[in-house]
Amino acid sequence: MADRLQATVDGGGTAVLRQVLTGMGGVGKTQLAADYAHTAWDDGGLDVLVWVTASAQSPVVTGYAQAAIELCRADPDDPEQAARSFLAWLTPKAGQRPCRWLIVLDDVAEPADLIVNPDDPHNRFSLWPPASPYGRTLVTTRRRDAALTGEGRRLVEVGLFTEAEAVAYLTTSLAAHRRDEPADQLTALSRELGYLPLALSQAAAYLIDSGETAAAYRDLLADRVTELTDLAPDALPDEQAVPLAAAWSLSIDRADTLRPVGLARPMLHLAALLDANGIPQEVLTGEAARAHLAAHRTATGPNPTVEPALVSRPDAVRALRALNKLSLIDHTPTTPHHAVRVHQLIQRATRDSLTPRVLDQLGRTAADALLAAWPDIEPDVHLAQSLRANTTALVNHVGEEALFRSAAHQVLYRAGRSMRDVGQVSTARDHFAQLADAAHRYLGPDHIDTFIARHHAATTQGQAGDPAGAVNGLKDVLQDLLKIQSPEHPETLRVRYFLAYWQGQAGNTDASLAAFPMLVDDFKRIFGPRHPDTLTARGDFATTQADAGDVAAALASLVGLLDDMVRVFGPHHPYTLTHRQNVAAIKGQAGDVAGAAAAFVELLDDMVQALGLNHPRTLKVRMNVATGRGLLGDAHAAVAAFTELLDDMLRVLGPDHPDTLATRSKLAIWRDHARGLGR
The missing domain is CATH 1.10.8 (Helicase, Ruva Protein; domain 3)
Structure with missing residues (x-):
């Protein structure tokens, strides 16, 4: 079959540039695609090879966007535009050196997923790679729709073994x-x-x-x-489900007899609810997963022995190895973010062996495991992307209703915040809007989780560039919330806080300044003076004062607050790092250039340790450090710092990001200064 595929691709010429491997699950389509891709790369016939898991539209857009960031310096904050840039980059251009590429779209579930915004003629675009005499596209799918043929596409049937x-x-x-x-x-x-x-x-x-x-x-x-x-x-x-499920059943029985006895089956139950294309090992070996293994250990043999109640992390790993040994999963510990892969047919057969009640309970256990593995801050973007994909898979497998039993599971909110933190604010806004609709549907309009989802939807609308929309949305939430809760209810306080903040961002500084003093007093009284929300409210009140022109009062408040932050959270906590950045910036506004520069240098070391050298927040601090060097009289050091920073900005954020443009501008300014000093 590999030879046939090679001959089909090579014999297609420029008329047939897109091969579609189609066949039922389990026949080896992905293996054939991987074999072809490896062979083409190893033979030196490619300059660019991109493999995308195409089970939904979102991972295709994300995969293209990542390629665009690495290959053509696209803006990581706008994945759809970055995907467009990548497709445009693939298109051959007169006078340019030809680029030989292969794009593999593995496991296309819905052909319609390859068209973005199909109902909007102005924003509609296709995710099919462009026709190019130097490029090839290889698709794997279980579908045989007419949409997969035509336009230079050829179906290649992958059947069962003879x-x-x-x-x-x-x-x-x-x-x-x-x-x-x-x-x-x-x-x-x-x-x-x-x-x-x-x-x-x-x-x-x-x-x-x-x-x-x-x-x-x-x-x-x-x-x-x-x-x-x-x-x-x-x-x-x-049609092969019954023999497959029977073979699976025998294999899982055998795996359960391997040491640690009885853990393979409950481990596979958990893995069957997550992303078939890759599950982080920590999700399946963390405390929540181990508690599930201990509670559901399979009793094996005629006289099963009583095993210890607790399951260790090494035992959880050994359960994965037992499943791997029986070909029930692929376990690759060297790729921890995608350490476990499970064929979708095995997942399906596993889920179909569970009762609806067990499946429902297991769904919340899987959600607990994902949430426990999610770090408060996300220096590793690949881990965060995997956790988001696994959350999406979980909802698809168990149904969203399972995660709204009496309350919305917190992993749903965490996934939305993760989208926001990596710059996908439009996606996060839509996520929270859908979450609010689901909470309204399953919990009712007056449930506190419905209000929480609504206020997240409104705040992410502001972060997506619409502060006025955020203000209007938060006013609506507050009006409805006050009908059933007091002004001092914790959620009411938070909505009041976000409303005051976004009023300031929308230009209504007077309303923001009027609201914050009472808010801070209420936060202190209800939450306590050391609660994170209280300290954050104090910080935002001070920065609003600075925006209004009262820099001295703002700086005094922020310096006092910084001492409290360090006492409560320590100097390296994310809350403290953000606040230290605000203090340093306002020191500069107040005219203390040396103090601001020293604060940014000290902060940079801690930011690098916590987030890495090229995290967007670290890049911002590096910009301030470079500026400080110039303002303190060392223009040449400023030029060197901005030159290095610009390279990283272009690679991480892209050429059109505001911070990249600001860095380019500042580099030009300090080069002018340095040349002036040399004359």
């Missing part, structure tokens, strides 16, 4: 472990497994690990098929 191929596969796999089974038994086993490569691989792994004969395995398989047919003949995917 009987001879299936028997050859089993024979070769067993021979590698010095096993020899009668050909008639392997032929019968292949037939009973429907010649599905995925089911055959599980059967081979079981035979090798257990030492059972093919005849004995067939007897076990027949019992399981009968049971599953009686229980759920139509619930499993594809």
Whole structure:
């Protein structure tokens, strides 16, 4: 099949530039695509290779945007525009050196996902890579829609094994472990497994690990098929579902006998609810996951022994290795953010073995595990992206209602804040708007979580560039909230706070200044003087004073507040780091250039340690440090710092980001100063 694919691609010429591998789940489409991509790269036939998991529109846009950031310095704050830039970059241009590229779109679930904004003629665009004599596109999908053909696209059917191929596969796999089974038994086993490569691989792994004969395995398989047919003949995917589920059932039984005994099954139950394309190991080995393993350990054998109640982290890892050994998952610890991959058919068969009640409870357990693995700050953008993808997969697998039992699960809010923190504020705004709708639907309009989601939706609207819209939205939330809660209820206080803040951002400084003193007093009385919300409100009140022109009063308040922040949180906490940045900036506004410069230098060391050298917030501080060097009289040092910073700004933020433009401007200014000093 690999040879056929190679011949199809090579023989297509410029008329057929897009190959679509189609076939049912488990036949090896992704493996064929990976083989082709590796071969093309290793042969030196490519300059650019991009692999995108295309199970939904969002990961395609994100994958293209990441490529655009790395290849053509696109703006990371606007993923859709970055995706457009990448597609434009792929388009061949007269006079430029040809770029040989291959784009793999793996596991396209809906062909319509490859069209963005289909109903908006002004913003509609296709995610199909452009036609180019130097480029190739390879798609894998279970679909055979007409939308996947035409426009230089060719469908390549990937079918089941033939009987001879299936028997050859089993024979070769067993021979590698010095096993020899009668050909008639392997032929019968292949037939009973429907010649599905995925089911055959599980059967081979079981035979090798257990030492059972093919005849004995067939007897076990027949019992399981009968049971599953009686229980759920139509619930499993594809015509191969029953033999696959039967093979899965035998494999999971075997995995449960491996040490640590009884943990493989509850581990697979958890993994079946998350992202098939990659689950961070910490999610499946953290405290929440280990509590689930301990509570649901499988009793095995005729006289199962009582195992210790607690499950250690090494035992959780060993449970993953047991599943990997039986080909139920792929466990690659060297890629911790995507350490566990599970075929979607195995996930589906696993979920279909659970009752609705168990599935519902397990969904909240998986949400707990994701939330526990999510850091307060996100220096690792790849981990954050994986956690967001796993949250989306969880909602898709268990249904959003499962995460709204009596209250909205906090992982839903955390995913939205993560989108906001990496600059995807428009996506975060839409996420919170959908979350507010869901809370209204499942919890009712007066539930506190509905109000929390609404106020997040309004504040992210402001962060997306619409402060006036944020003010209007927060006024509506406050009006409705006051009908059922007092002005001093914690959520009412927070909405009042955000309203005051966004009034200031929208230009209504008088309203903001009038609201903040009473707010700060209420926060102190209700939450206490050391609560994070109290300290944040004090800080924003001071910066509003500075914006209004009272820099001296603002600086006095901020310096006093900084002492409280350090006492309560320590010097390296995110709250403290943000506040230290505000203090340094206002010191400069007040005319203390040396003090501001020293504060920014000290802050930079801590920011690098906490967030890394190229985090957007660290880049901002580096800009202030470079400015300070120039203002203190060392123009040449300022030029050197801004030159280095500009390279990092272009790579991380892109050429059109406001901070990049400001850095370019400041570099030009300090180069002028340096030249003047040399004359």
